[in-house]
Amino acid sequence: MRQYPVNIVGAGLAGALLALMLARRGIAVTLYERRPDPRCSRAEGGRSINLALAARGISALEHAGVMDKVRPLMIPMRGRMIHDLDHAPALLPYGQREHEVIYSVGRGALNRLLIEEAARHRNVTLRFEQACLTVDPAHDVMRIKDLDSQRVYEARLAPTIATDGAGSAIRTSLASLGLIEEREDRLDHDYKELTIPARDGRWAIEPHALHIWPRGGFMLIALPNTDGSFTATLFLPKGGEHAPADMPSFATLGDTASIQSFFEREFPDALALIPTLIDDFFEHRQGQLGAVQATPWHVDGKVLLLGDAAHAIVPFHGQGMNAAFEDCTVFDGLLTADPDWTQVFAEFETRRRPNTEAIAQMALENYTEMRHRVLDDKFLRQKSMALELERQFPTRFIPRYSMVMFHPEISYAEALRRGGVQQYILDALDETTQSSGNLDVAHARTLIEAQLPSIK
Ligand code: FAD
Numbered sequence: 001m002r003q004y005p006v007n008i009v010g011a012g013l014a015g016a017l018l019a020l021m022l023a024r025r026g027i028a029v030t031l032y033e034r035r036p037d038p039r040c041s042r043a044e045g046g047r048s049i050n051l052a053l054a055a056r057g058i059s060a061l062e063h064a065g066v067m068d069k070v071r072p073l074m075i076p077m078r079g080r081m082i083h084d085l086d087h088a089p090a091l092l093p094y095g096q097r098e099h100e101v102i103y104s105v106g107r108g109a110l111n112r113l114l115i116e117e118a119a120r121h122r123n124v125t126l127r128f129e130q131a132c133l134t135v136d137p138a139h140d141v142m143r144i145k146d147l148d149s150q151r152v153y154e155a156r157l158a159p160t161i162a163t164d165g166a167g168s169a170i171r172t173s174l175a176s177l178g179l180i181e182e183r184e185d186r187l188d189h190d191y192k193e194l195t196i197p198a199r200d201g202r203w204a205i206e207p208h209a210l211h212i213w214p215r216g217g218f219m220l221i222a223l224p225n226t227d228g229s230f231t232a233t234l235f236l237p238k239g240g241e242h243a244p245a246d247m248p249s250f251a252t253l254g255d256t257a258s259i260q261s262f263f264e265r266e267f268p269d270a271l272a273l274i275p276t277l278i279d280d281f282f283e284h285r286q287g288q289l290g291a292v293q294a295t296p297w298h299v300d301g302k303v304l305l306l307g308d309a310a311h312a313i314v315p316f317h318g319q320g321m322n323a324a325f326e327d328c329t330v331f332d333g334l335l336t337a338d339p340d341w342t343q344v345f346a347e348f349e350t351r352r353r354p355n356t357e358a359i360a361q362m363a364l365e366n367y368t369e370m371r372h373r374v375l376d377d378k379f380l381r382q383k384s385m386a387l388e389l390e391r392q393f394p395t396r397f398i399p400r401y402s403m404v405m406f407h408p409e410i411s412y413a414e415a416l417r418r419g420g421v422q423q424y425i426l427d428a429l430d431e432t433t434q435s436s437g438n439l440d441v442a443h444a445r446t447l448i449e450a451q452l453p454s455i456k
Contacts, residue, residue, distance in 0.1 A: 004028075004156060004158070004159075005027075005028035005029055005030045005123075005125070006022060006027055006028070006029050006030075006159050006160075006161065007029075007030050007031075007032065007142070007155065007156075007157070007159070007160040007161070008022075008029055008030070008031045008032070008160075008161050008163055009032045009132045009142075009160060009161070009162050009163065009164050009170060010032075010033065010034075010162065010163040010164035010165055010168075010307075010309070011031050011032075011033035011035075011111075011115055011118075011126070011128075011163075012033075012111060012163060012164075012165055012307070012308075013107070013110065013111055013114070013307070013321050013324060013325070014163040014306060014307030014308070014321075014324035014325065014327060014328060015031060015033070015161075015163035015164075015307070016031070016111060016114035016115045016117075016118055017060065017061070017064055017114050017325055017328045018161060018163060018306065018328045018331065018332075019031045019118040019124055020064050020066070020114060020117050020118040020121070020124075021063070021064050021328055021329075021331075021332040022332070022335075023118060023121035023123050023124045024064070024065065024121070025332070025335060026123065027123065027335070028123045028124075028125075029118075029123065029124045029125070030124075030125045030127065030155075031118065031124060031125065031126050031127065032127050032130040032132060032144060033126070033127070033128050033129075033130065034129070034130065034131040034132075034147070034164075035128065035129070036128055036129055037115075037126070037128040037129075038108065038111060038112045038115060039112060039115065039116060039119075049106070049107045049108065049193060049231055050104045050105060050106050050107060050223045050224075050225055050231050051104070051105055051107050051110075051223075051318070051321050052077070052102045052103065052104060052105075052210065052223065052318030053074060053102065053103045053104075053105045053110075053321070053322065054102045054103070054318065054319070054322050054404075054405040054406070055322075055405060055406050055407065055408045056319070056322040056323070056325065056326045056408040057321060057322040057325040057326070058103075059326075059329065059408045060325035060326055060328055060329045061325065063329050063332070064117075064328075066113065066114070066117050069113055069117070070105070070110065070113065072226075073105050073106060073109050073110060073113070073226065074103035074104070074105050075103060075104045075105075075207060075208070075224045075225075075226060076101040076102075076103055076208055077094075077101060077102050077103065077104055077208055077209050077210045077223070077224070078091065078093055078094065078101050078208050078209060079091045079092050079093035079094045079209055079210075080092045080094070080209065080210055080211075080212050080370075080374065081205075081206055081209035081210070081211045081212065082212055082214065082374055082375075083211060083212065083213045083267075083269060083270070084213075084214065084375060085266075085268075089205075089206075089211075089269075091206075091209055092374065092380075092383070094401065094402070094405065094406075095399075095402050095405075095406055096387050096390065096391070099406075100402065100405075100406050101208075102210070102318065102405055104210070104223040104224050104225070106225060106226065109226075129146065129147040129148050130144050130145070130146055130147070131144065131145045131147055131169070132144050132162075132164060132169050132170060133145055133152065133169060133173075134169070134173040135157055135160065135170050135173045135174065135303055136157070136177075137157060137158075137174075137177075137179065137299045137300065137302045137303060140156060140157045140158055140302065141154045141155065141156065141157055142154070142155055142157045142160060142170075157302050157303060158301060158302040158303070158341070159301055159302060159303070159304070159341040159345075160302065160303045160304070161303075161304050161306050161331075162303060162304065162305045162306065162309045163306050163307045163308075163309055163324075164309050165307070165308045165309055165312070166290070166292055166308040166309070166312035168292075168305065168308075168309035170303065170305065170309065171292075171294050171305055171309050171310075174299060174303065175294075179299050180294055180295060180296055180297075180299070180305075181294065181295050182292065182293070182294045183292070183293045183294075184290055184291070184292050184293075185290055185291045185292075185293075186288060186289070186290040187288075187289040187290055187314060188237050188238055189218070189235050189236060189237050189238065189289055189367075190235075190236065190237075190238050190250055190286045190287060190288055190289065191233050191234060191235050191236075191286070191287045191289060192233070192234045192236075192250070192280075192281065192284055192285075192286055192287070193231055193232070193233050193280070193284050193287075194231075194232040194233070194234060194274050194276075194277060194280045194281070194284070195229060195230075195231065195232070195274065195276060195280055196222055196229060196230035196231075196232055196270075196273045196274055197228075197229050197275065197276075198227060198228025198229050199228075201228055202228050203224055203228050203229075203230065204230070204273050205222070205230070205273065207224040208224075210222075210223055211223075211230070211232075212370055212374065213266070213267050213270055214370060214371045214372060214374050214375055215266055215371065216371060216372050216375075217237065217247060217248070217371070217372075218234070218235055218236040218237065218248060218371060219234075219235050219370055219371035220232055220233070220234050220235075220266075220267055220270055221233050221235070221370070222270075230273075232270065232274065235289075235367075235371070236248060236249060236250055236253075237249040237250070238250050238251060239251030239252055248262060248266070250286055253281070256278050259277065259278060259281050260277075260278070263277060289314050289315070290312070290314065291311075291312060291313050291314055291360050291363075291364070292308070292309075292310075292311060292312040293311065293360075294309075294310055294311070296349060297310045297345070297348075297349045297353070298345035298346065298348075298349060300342050300345075301340065301341030301342035301343075301344075301345055302341075304345040304348065304349075306324070306327050306328070306331065306348075307323075307324035307327055307328075308320060308324060310327075310352075310356070311323070311352075311356040311357075311360065313356075313359060313360045313363045313364075314360075314363045314364055314367060315363070316363050316364070316366040316367040316369075316370055317359065317362055317363040317366045317404060318405075319359050319362075319363060319404065320363075323355075323356055323359050323412070326355075326408070327348075327352055327356075330348060330351055330352055331344075331348050334347055334348055334351075354411075354412075354413040355411050355412040355413050356412070357413075358411075358412040358413040358415065358416040359404070359412040361416060362400070362404060362412070362415070362416055362419075378430070381430065381433075382426045382427075382430055383399075385426060385429060385430065385433065385439060386399040386422070386426060387399065388439060389425075389426075389444060389448070390402070392441065392444070392445075393444075393445070393448050393452075395454040395455060395456040396448050396449070396452040396453070396454050396455070397422060397425075397448055397452060398410070398418075398455075399422070400415055400416075400418070400419030400422065400423075403415035403418065403419065410455065418452060421451050421452060422452070424451075425444070425447045425448060425451065425452075428443075428447060429443065429444055429447070
């Protein structure tokens, strides 16, 4: 029987990596992408937008055999450098072992590399400037628009993997046919990217950290780029008629004077680092934030949603790409020489859904932590107590942040579950530590051994 190629729609981070994994198995792949070929154009317009890459993403890139080429794009970040208004910046380490770091990596450079690697395989056909418009599983077709000629044509659908991102046209098309349900939960906060340029060819602030200016209701963050610059991102409420008048918001930052005085008041040290603040503010788009849910993720063996198309999350745990890459590894692991796509798609959803729901929840919780709790004494006390408990009970107590970022062998769902138990233990120990001044290790041992089975 003739084996049809697998269609992948969307050559973003997940689509390009998945194409590479399938190609390495000898599976024929046709990759459709709306944007122009990034190998021929400067897709990001010269700006460097970066992402935090952690262990789950790295383990997927290793699985695809590309880590040696990705490594030069990575800058290690050892912790959060907290810039509060009254003190000198202070580093809050992410972990306590040498390798417990996360990495800043340029989105454009990583995406281009993955496309180049996929393109090396003769069984991969790359089709750029092709926008998928709709899918029709009943007639086994998808409609695609060639953006150069504006011609709309049909292609065979089954099997198609939709990696067309958070605004997935395929997801919306399936929902409009009543084949799946989709839900988008928009956050009341938007974001804006700003540039901290290199100073004399070097980074103007510590490069091996993720910088945060937490201000309670909002925050600024900055991640380093390999060219010595940083990409800073302001996360701020949208505002508008129903927002309290005294709350800073994008709606209140409509002109040069208001932007300038907001930065002078809230981020004076960052202001000195962003000479193009006003231009950046007006030229860069105000991005929206939100989470996407879809049920189910597949229609028979014809089409499957994967990555952000299935489960986009808010970016505050730095895990959207990492989760999408982990999707690719799990999907690849389900393949046999002659895959039954209906079974593979269903099994993929069964394995991944509990985990992507868990990281969606933890990512939302992390927003409060980043913009607010990192300034709170109790939070800082419990953070260092958690690290001490990890030193004493390394196979049982691993801080939740570390489980998510450094332990791909622990699923997101398990990290969420154990994290809840650990928080209960931290609260119990915090009370006694507060009154006696010392961590009660015997009490800690009793609680931990009773509730946290060893994971190694
Ligand atoms: P995308 O990367 O969005 O790729 C989708 C692709 O599909 C694109 O190439 C697009 O052009 C193409 N496409 C779209 N529609 C069509 C169509 N109709 N036809 C054909 N092609 C189409 N994650 C992290 O792990 N760490 C971070 O630090 C991090 N920071 C973030 C910061 C911000 C501000 C945001 C918004 C997100 C962040 N993320 C981060 C999340 C991360 O960007 C996404 O999870 C990741 O890009 C998902 O990959 P994807 O391939 O599923 O989707």
